[in-house]
Amino acid sequence: MATLLDVTTTPAPDRNYRRDGVHGRLVHELGRRVIDGRYPIGDALPTETALVDQLGSGRSAIREAVKVLTAKGLVKARTKVGTVVQPESCWHLLDPDVLAWRYQNDPSDKQLEDLGGVRVAFEPEAARLAAGATDRGGIAAIQREYLLMEQTIDDPDEFIGHDLAFHAAIVHTGGNQLLEQLSALMSAAFAAARQVHTRNVRRNKRTLAGHRAVLDAIVGRRVDEAAELMRVLVTGAQHDIRRDLRSRPRGDAHARA
Structure with missing residues (x-):
């Protein structure tokens, strides 16, 4: 399965504590x-x-x-x-281990809400930068991951991997190294959030049009449109998570504050 780091050239900060x-x-x-x-x-x-x-x-x-x-x-x-x-x-919330421990095992409603806010804050700007980038070398990776999302739409695990890689490729194409490292650092958290709202195949099919619109705006160098379309896309994902959390049975371990 593709991962967020498959399409980035700037690795996540090497501060994960060894596991062996x-x-x-x-x-x-x-x-x-x-x-x-x-x-x-x-x-x-x-x-x-x-x-x-x-x-x-x-x-x-x-x-x-x-x-x-x-x-x-x-x-x-x-x-x-x-x-x-x-x-x-x-807690050092941007420490790679702390991020992984928080989001890979039963993230709380508040933690997922915080993560959604981070995405809304930086992903529209990443799309804007990608659309306006002088170096267009990363466009092919965005296009490739979108096509792989289409091809794996009925397999949630594969789809999640390519969805993550699609967004990572946009960040990489924008050329902002700080955003790229932030994206790589947050990859474990983003993957965990996808497990909450991206396992619904029908919902994933509905989101394809939004992803395609972002891709087309980036390819067409429409910077403001790319940013706004990405804002709509990630805000929609945040709303999906909220709906899913509200629908969980009372007392579900995942619904802890």
Whole structure:
């Protein structure tokens, strides 16, 4: 399946913590536990002894993993209290691991709403830049991913991959390296959001016309039109997510605030 990074030349910042080895696995396991609420905000983490028993690892590895979480803003040592889980406002939300932990496993309504706001804020400008770009070398990638979206419309997983790559190709074509790195950094979050609203084949078929309109405006160098059409497209996706969240049964784990 295509991914957002398949069509970008600027890689995501290389700050993801390694996943191999005992230490890497501990960092990711403890990070997920903090973010999914198994270790609630304001509570102290279990003691080193308890974590050793729970996770089957040595004290030194536990201690080093907690240091990594502290650097990411998830926890903080407090005298006579222990290592306390910090409020979400203290987390380094653009840290690649924190992004992945938040969005790959049961993102909350608020987290999805925040992500939708980010897309509305920067994707129309990315489309504007792509339409006005002097270097037209990236247009072929946008066209290719659109055609692959058409071809995989009945396969949600494949469609999601090409949808992500379509938007990434637009960012890349615009030539703004900061936007490109932001897009690459947010790729895990964008993919998770697509799983909420892009698994409906009928809805995906309806969105194809909007994607095609954005593509045509970019190819035609209609900068204002490209930006407005992209704004409509991503705002529509945000509304789809809101409708899906409202329709979830009360008490669904995904509907947590």
